[in-house]
Amino acid sequence: MRILVVDDSEDMRELLSILITRGGPGFELVGEADNGRAALEMVKEVMPDVVLLDAAMPVMDGLEALPLICQSAPHVAVIMLSAFPGESMRQAALDAGAVGYLEKSRLTQTLLPAMARLLDDTGPFPVRSTSG
Amino acid sequence: MDLEFDAPDLRERLDALSLPDLDAVPFGVIAFDLDNRVVGYNRYESDRAGIAPERVLQRDLFIDVAPCTNNYLVAQRYTDEPHLDEQLDYVFTFRMSPTPVRLRLLGEAGAPRRYMAIRPR
Amino acid sequence: MAVSYSDLLQFFYQCPVGLVETDEAAHVTLVNPAAARLLAPVLGNDDLSDLLPVLERLSPELLSALTRERTALGPIGAGRRFTACTNAEQATWVELLAVRVEPGRLMFVVLDADREQELVRRERVRALEVNDQIVQSLVAAETAFGLGRPDRAAELVSSASAAGRRWIGEQLAQAGGAAAGVVRRRDAAEPVAEAVEP
Incomplete structure (x- = not known):
């Protein structure tokens, strides 16, 4: 599974890359971007299977970039990441085409299982029920 | 003078008049330049407001003459809209009494004169 | 220095703060240009001869304070400034204060609160x-x-x-400097009290 990480925090991108590496050989980090607009370009360039997209970023935030990514690359599964809890943001992300919404504070427990479910291809939107 | 407040070509027809000729217009007309300085204040408006033209000519329209219009509804539109021809109901404060009026705001980018036409409601 | 009535009216007219004088039924007897300028966005089809519909739209709170304190002289609502939005799209705001100057005569002060x-x-x-x-x-x-x-x-x-x-x-x-007393430790769940103008 080819993964693109999009987050304006360099620390977070670094930690996500470590986390992805720990997922094993099935997970490959293929690129990083620090805002939604750069992510749009990267998606076209590296053709990932999954985009881990931060919700709040400068230049273009995740919620703005999400429908554009889904439009330009319908095959890509986008998982929205946010530091803020909030049912309305979660719902907005899912409505805009994200396959999942994960709170950043629990990523070490939730991210790899969510991506494993995507890899298993157990359904059209296997991560959608994940609210943690 | 046969000139109506609602005339579609009101701005062009006011432009064709000399400033003294504005006195013949049968509703209030204030002409002002690009710095908002009043250059024409016609007789109708002068009689209705009870203000002699000498007191307002060369004064800033939105600061000294009609400060009640110094907001986004009126003054800002002359700045923002290159082809301005808009009517709106407004309230003036002649002699400190609320006075309902109908305004027509007229301005064209590049034209030296802009107009505020005023008709009682 | 003696101040004539016409001097006062001139001040009233040029005052950058909005001033509206009404009777007890909110019929407007005097209004200055600043008040007309600030209240224009909420007037709609009203002609500002009657302040009641304007207050109903703008600040029901001030209106109920006026009703509650129908005989009190001086500042209404203990002089509180009632903040009201005159146009959400343009983000224009005013603050309103009301004073009963004498029985049957009210003065409303309208302040530009955008800044x-x-x-x-x-x-x-x-x-x-x-x-x-x-x-x-x-x-x-x-x-x-x-x-x-x-x-x-x-x-x-x-x-x-x-x-x-x-x-x-x-x-x-x-x-104003290291005013440690400004900081009060409170429970995270405890709401911060809304500031009320004195």
């Missing part, structure tokens, strides 16, 4: 940005802990702490 509201908005945005900065670092620290990287987590916690301290420093400086 104050803009400052409040900027303060809130700045507070949110700093809070976000702190949360981002703490969330990254949690992730680092989860990955078994305590050193990295400690660095991130320090970074969050530094952002928080900088913010508090800025706030204390604005409050």
Whole structure:
């Protein structure tokens, strides 16, 4: 599974890359971007299977970039990441085409299982029920 | 003078008049330049407001003459809209009494004169 | 120095603060240009001869204070400024104060509150940005802990702490120096009381 990480925090991108590496050989980090607009370009360039997209970023935030990514690359599964809890943001992300919404504070427990479910291809939107 | 407040070509027809000729217009007309300085204040408006033209000519329209219009509804539109021809109901404060009026705001980018036409409601 | 009635009217006319005088039924007897300018966005088809429909739309709170204190002389609502939005799209705000000058005669003061509201908005945005900065670092620290990287987590916690301290420093400086008494420790769940104008 080819993964693109999009987050304006360099620390977070670094930690996500470590986390992805720990997922094993099935997970490959293929690129990083620090805002939604750069992510749009990267998606076209590296053709990932999954985009881990931060919700709040400068230049273009995740919620703005999400429908554009889904439009330009319908095959890509986008998982929205946010530091803020909030049912309305979660719902907005899912409505805009994200396959999942994960709170950043629990990523070490939730991210790899969510991506494993995507890899298993157990359904059209296997991560959608994940609210943690 | 046969000139109506609602005339579609009101701005062009006011432009064709000399400033003294504005006195013949049968509703209030204030002409002002690009710095908002009043250059024409016609007789109708002068009689209705009870203000002699000498007191307002060369004064800033939105600061000294009609400060009640110094907001986004009126003054800002002359700045923002290159082809301005808009009517709106407004309230003036002649002699400190609320006075309902109908305004027509007229301005064209590049034209030296802009107009505020005023008709009682 | 003797001040004539016409001098007072001239002051009333030129005053940059909006002033509206009404009778007890809110019929307008005097209004100055600043008031007409500030209230214009909420007038609609009204002609400002009657302030009642304007108050109903703008500040039902002030209207009920007037009704409650129907005989009291002096400032209504203990002189409170009633903040009201005149146009949400343009973000225009006014503050209203009412004074019963004598029985049957009310004076309304209308203040341009755009600047104050803009400052409040900027303060809130700045507070949110700093809070976000702190949360981002703490969330990254949690992730680092989860990955078994305590050193990295400690660095991130320090970074969050530094952002928080900088913010508090800025706030204390604005409050007039190291006024430690300004800061009150409270339970995180305890709401901060809404500021009320004296």
